Amino acid sequence: MDVKYIKNGKLNSKEILEVFKSVGWNKEEDNIIEAFKNSYYITAYVNDKLVGFSRAISDNHYYTGVYDVIVMPEYQKNGIGKNMMNIILDEFKGTYFFLTYTEGKREFYEKCGFKDNDNSMWIPR
Ligand SMILES: CC(C)(COP(=O)(O)OP(=O)(O)OC[C@H]1O[C@@H](n2cnc3c(N)ncnc32)[C@H](O)[C@@H]1OP(=O)(O)O)[C@@H](O)C(=O)NCCC(=O)NCCS
Numbered sequence: 066m067d068v069k070y071i072k073n074g075k076l077n078s079k080e081i082l083e084v085f086k087s088v089g090w091n092k093e094e095d096n097i098i099e100a101f102k103n104s105y106y107i108t109a110y111v112n113d114k115l116v117g118f119s120r121a122i123s124d125n126h127y128y129t130g131v132y133d134v135i136v137m138p139e140y141q142k143n144g145i146g147k148n149m150m151n152i153i154l155d156e157f158k159g160t161y162f163f164l165t166y167t168e169g170k171r172e173f174y175e176k177c178g179f180k181d182n183d184n185s186m187w188i189p190r
Pocket residue numbers: 088133134135136137140141142143144145146147148165166167169170172173174176
């Protein structure tokens with residue numbers, strides 16, 4: 066599959082929301098576009114169609130958080146998720162990477178190099 070990966074490219078809110086919807090996640094248009102703009106993000110295209118994305122927030126020196134790693138169901142298991150993650154890992158290499166994962170996704174992140182960390186906490190909103 067010929068996949069094009071773009072860093073911090075042009076954002077089309079309708080396309081972004083469609084990708085979220087394809088995996089059952091609903092986001093508010095204004096908030097999610099602002100969130101992307103405040104992040105470093107990768108978008109993945111097949112034949113000019115947005116099929117996935119991933120975003121990260123980093124201080125560029127110590128810590129990087131990874132969020133919203135999504136590939137449309139019909140494009141999954143083609144290495145797109147891992148490729149997007151590798152671009153982020155390379156961009157911010159040398160920092161600690163953190164994320165939270167949804168049920169059933171632990172193995173995917175393990176394959177991207179993540180390990181369990183018993184010492185992390187969060188405040189859910
Ligand atoms: C998780 C997700 C991004 C993975 O994307 P993907 O493009 O299908 O993943 P890849 O094809 O790059 O997979 C990389 C490796 O992880 C494995 N993998 C992918 N999804 C997996 C899963 N759910 N369970 C176990 N292994 C998985 C692949 O088999 C592959 O293994 P390999 O390197 O040994 O061949 C995708 O399933 C998705 O968008 N899910 C819905 C949204 C979501 O829950 N995102 C994560 C939020 S925490």
